[in-house]
Amino acid sequence: EAQVTQNPRYLITVTGKKLTVTCSQNMNHEYMSWYRQDPGLGLRQIYYSMNVEVTDKGDVPEGYKVSRKEKRNFPLILESPSPNQTSLYFCASRGTGSREQFFGPGTRLTVL
């Protein structure tokens, strides 16, 4: 089954404790991205990657890092999480030339 998976689905952590949210897709898609969703703001892009070793900032990249060492994986790293990063995070993937975007199930992160 074609899918985008994210782990963990729920996470409660404390300020400053480094964490990684994993994202994996099984569709051989070149393009992957991360969004965060906040009340009243919709979804905003954090980072995206056009292919392996190619990443770029989205609209709200501050406080986040990403890497794309393999085509299928695109982890989101919070080196020093802060309470304002409490949010619902979505990973997405898309094949080059395709208009169909696949979203993961979301990761609900709470930073205390």
Place this chain on the structure above:
Amino acid sequence: AQKVTQAQTEISVVEKEDVTLDCVYETRDTTYYLFWYKQPPSGELVFLIRRNSFDEQNEISGRYSWNFQKSTSSFNFTITASQVVDSAVYFCALPNTGFQKLVFGTGTRLLVSP
């Protein structure tokens, strides 16, 4: 830059009522796509429709219908005979030029009461 406006923050209806969710967009692209997603209380994003700007025909899928009007830059979504299971947040979205991202509206929360 692309922009999507969903002016209705929250709508409450009673079951079996019809309801229309508004979406107004801005783009300088001559060809573009528009999307609608549903986010139920469980939180996942459910794809509803993708519409090419070349095709202005209205689309109907069961109780759902979409009215695309380029003249007013609108892509409105109507649910006929709403049901409690339609309660969700609905997002309208538009890709940026080059499709590096989807630009989302702020969403409309629909509450359908029995």
